[in-house]
Each structure stands twice: as C-alpha cells, then as structure tokens.
Amino acid sequence: MDNIVDSLNKAYEKFVLASAGVLESKESAGGQKALLTDTALENxxxxxxxxxxxxxxxxxxVESVKQRIGSECLVDEATGLTTTAAGGQAPAAVTGAATSLPPISAVRLEQMSRAVRWxxxxxxxxSGVAPGSVHSSSTGFDSRFSEDSTQ
Structure with a gap:
C-alpha cells in the first residue's frame, strides 16, 4: 500500500511541476505561442x-481491499465465526443472524459463490442455461454439489 501512495504522490508532484512549467513558459513567451510553451504543454x-x-x-x-474484506466478513458470517464486542458478548444483530441460520462450511460457501459467478x-x-441442466426439478438440488445429493 505504501508503494501505491508513494507512486500517487510522485505522480501528483510531477503533474504540479509540469503545470507550473506551462505557466512559466507562457509568461516568458509573453503569452504568445512558442516552441518552449508547446514543449511544456506536451510535458x-x-x-x-x-x-x-x-x-x-x-x-x-482500494476496490480490491474492499472486496477482500467483504468476502472475509461473508465467510465469517456464513461459517459462524463472528467477532465479539468489547464486553465479550456478540452484538445483537450478529447474534440474531448467527442463530437464525445454521452455519455452512467455507468450502460449500466457495462452491456456491463459484456457481453464482458462473x-x-x-x-x-x-446463452442462458437449458431447463433441468443444472437443477433437478424432481429432487430440488444442484447436482454439481455432492453435499446436496446427500440431503
């Protein structure tokens, strides 16, 4: 992250210096178009x-970090790994969510995520998907996941 900030800072400084160069070249040329001004504008x-x-x-x-944090939170929520508040108790919203849905394995969550992306x-x-090619309407499960077939 430091490299990105440094790169952005250096690019900004060079940009500001280049804009100052344009102003200086225009001033030295008396406001008329000159080779020095054209060079400064190109720079x-x-x-x-x-x-x-x-x-x-x-x-x-920043977007990749946001996505990674969101994915980690989703996995923690789905697998039941929730953080506790300062008093050692889980926040009410997290507790309610954790008790209303049974936790699933991280592997299963990843499989489902891949299926959704696909x-x-x-x-x-x-292209769409032909009816019945992914879900078996008679069994009600997704045949690509072995865990569904055992239910």
Whole structure:
C-alpha cells in the first residue's frame, strides 16, 4: 500500500511541476505561442496521463481491499465465526443472524459463490442455461454439489 501512495504522490508532484512549467513558459513567451510553451504543454499532458494512471491504480487497490474484506466478513458470517464486542458478548444483530441460520462450511460457501459467478457470466453472455441442466426439478438440488445429493 505504501508503494501505491508513494507512486500517487510522485505522480501528483510531477503533474504540479509540469503545470507550473506551462505557466512559466507562457509568461516568458509573453503569452504568445512558442516552441518552449508547446514543449511544456506536451510535458504537462504526459504528466497528467501518468497522474490519472496512478489514480486508477490506487482506486483498483482500494476496490480490491474492499472486496477482500467483504468476502472475509461473508465467510465469517456464513461459517459462524463472528467477532465479539468489547464486553465479550456478540452484538445483537450478529447474534440474531448467527442463530437464525445454521452455519455452512467455507468450502460449500466457495462452491456456491463459484456457481453464482458462473451463472452470472452465462447470463451476461446471453446463452442462458437449458431447463433441468443444472437443477433437478424432481429432487430440488444442484447436482454439481455432492453435499446436496446427500440431503
């Protein structure tokens, strides 16, 4: 994370210096178009693009961390591994959620997550799934998961 912050900071500093260079070159040219001004503008454009790339990379990193934290919380919630409050008691909302749903294994949760992602991709492609190819309507379970067939 420090590398991303440092990269963003350096790109910003270079961008600010390039903008100052444009202003200085315009002032020295008396407001008229000159080769020095054109060069400064090209440098400014390059530094602007590099700054945008650094911002995009930082944003991607933040999104990946948010996703990872969300996934970890989902796994903890689904498997019944909840954190306790400072007094040693679980918060009321977590306690209610933990008692109303039986915990599932992390492996099962991952399988279900993959199945959902696969279905989303199929739907996005527009191919859809033929009726009965994934779920058995007579048994009511997903044949791809061995745990369902034992129920």
């Amino acid at each position: 400014f454009k390059e530094k602007w693009e590099l700054f945008r790339v650094a911002c995009d990379q930082a944003e991607e990193f 279905l989303v991709l199929e739907l996005q492609r527009g």
